[in-house]
Amino acid sequence: MNQKESIRLIEMYKDHPFLWNPKDNAYQNRAKREDAWKEMSAILQLPVSTLKSKMKTLMGSYRSEKSRKAKSRITGSSSENAYESKWFAYKYFDFLKYKDNPKATLDAARSQESQQVMRIDAPTFATKKQGRKRKKVQGDSDSNETVDQALQVLQLSASASNDPFFTYALNLANELRKYDAQTLAHVKRAFTYS
Numbered sequence: 001m002n003q004k005e006s007i008r009l010i011e012m013y014k015d016h017p018f019l020w021n022p023k024d025n026a027y028q029n030r031a032k033r034e035d036a037w038k039e040m041s042a043i044l045q046l047p048v049s050t051l052k053s054k055m056k057t058l059m060g061s062y063r064s065e066k067s068r069k070a071k072s073r074i075t076g077s078s079s080e081n082a083y084e085s086k087w088f089a090y091k092y093f094d095f096l097k098y099k100d101n102p103k104a105t106l107d108a109a110r111s112q113e114s115q116q117v118m119r120i121d122a123p124t125f126a127t128k129k130q131g132r133k134r135k136k137v138q139g140d141s142d143s144n145e146t147v148d149q150a151l152q153v154l155q156l157s158a159s160a161s162n163d164p165f166f167t168y169a170l171n172l173a174n175e176l177r178k179y180d181a182q183t184l185a186h187v188k189r190a191f192t193y194s
Contacts, residue, residue, distance in 0.1 A: 001046070001050070001054050003088050003089075005044060006054065006058060006088075006089060007088075007089060007092055008044065009040065009044065009051060009054060009055060009058070010055075010058060010089060010092045010093065011092065012040045012043065012044075013040075013055060014092075014095045016036040016040075018032060018033060018036070019033055019036055019037075020095075020096065034048075037051060037052065058089055058093075059093075059096075061087060061089070062087075062089065062090065062093040062096065065085040065087050065090050066093075066097075068083050068085070069082070069083050069084070069085060071083075
């Protein structure tokens with residue numbers, strides 16, 4: 001199957017969202033899916049098994065290219081050094097761009113919550129003396145504390161954004177969060193004994 005036929009297959013696959021989109025109502029309808037493959041087979045004059053195999057190969061290549069592109073952006077390299085796919089079919093898979101992204105989960109929300117708490121407890125740096133303090137409004141003391149903590153976080157981030165050591169520490173912390181527990185233990189030991 002040449003590149004032109006492969007592109008045609010991808011375009012036909014895109015036109016049948018129930019083949020690739022689990023949110024489509026007909027996604028679970030096996031008969032409809034098989035009918036679509038037979039229709040594509042008749043148009044391209046190739047057996048269904050060949051088309052399915054080719055599509056599986058193309059999608060694997062697309063996922064690989066997408067992953068490579070995403071990883072090049074995570075490493076912190078500049079945008080001009082980020083990987084750009086030169087694979088002929090990459091742009092034709094735009095319709096699948098967000099299909100494989102994980103959905104937000106309760107654990108992810110808790111993780112973000114704990115990171116926010118960690119930022120609130122972060123050490124403070126000397127800042128310029130502020131003018132008058134805000135008067136506390138009588139009412140719910142919990143909400144006032146939350147507002148005060150949020151204000152502290154904002155002031156900390158505003159004051160620390162120009163401090164290169166603080167920025168480096170934040171970057172280092174983000175990189176350390178990517179390690180599994182065993183690797184993290186080795187890295188911490190290396191920091192301790194170096």
